[in-house]
Amino acid sequence: MPIDATQPYDPNNVFAKILRGEIPNRTVYEDEWALAFHDINPQAPLHVLVIPKGAYVSWDDFSARASAEEIAGFVRAVGHVAREAGLVEPGYRLLANIGGHGHQEVPHLHVHLFGGRQMGAMLPR
Numbered sequence: 001m002p003i004d005a006t007q008p009y010d011p012n013n014v015f016a017k018i019l020r021g022e023i024p025n026r027t028v029y030e031d032e033w034a035l036a037f038h039d040i041n042p043q044a045p046l047h048v049l050v051i052p053k054g055a056y057v058s059w060d061d062f063s064a065r066a067s068a069e070e071i072a073g074f075v076r077a078v079g080h081v082a083r084e085a086g087l088v089e090p091g092y093r094l095l096a097n098i099g100g101h102g103h104q105e106v107p108h109l110h111v112h113l114f115g116g117r118q119m120g121a122m123l124p125r
């Protein structure tokens with residue numbers, strides 16, 4: 001079920017547990033601001049999730065409340081992961097789902113990074 005993007009942060013969401021090391025993940029990259037790990041149900045040859053270390057429900061929450069440092073750190077981490085994976089020349093796709101219409105399921109901001117194949121049209125019609 002998609003989440004309500006206006007809900008308060010739930011510290012027991014699955015990505016909060018990953019950040020606390022309570023459940024395993026396949027880490028691709030980590031720094032002060034972000035953690036990147038393989039999606040458990042990949043939808044492309046490379047499907048990595050990049051999440052901020054801070055407690056933010058969604059892109060909306062993050063863009064409204066995060067500090068300039070957190071935002072810069074997170075955005076740079078996403079770009080770094082894509083470059084390190086060799087995705088810049090072939091190209092790749094970033095996706096952030098927000099709330100109900102976005103079909104966001106995990107209530108901790110995450111950007112999907114897809115690569116390794118032609119992604120096709122932007123949205124199903």
Ligand code: AMP
Pocket residue numbers: 014023025038039040041042049096097103104105106107
């Ligand atoms: P979204 O619909 O944008 O909220 O996407 C949530 C994503 O999290 C889905 O692609 C799931 O496959 C992924 N996911 C859920 N649980 C885990 C987990 N424990 N480790 C890695 N990815 C997960």
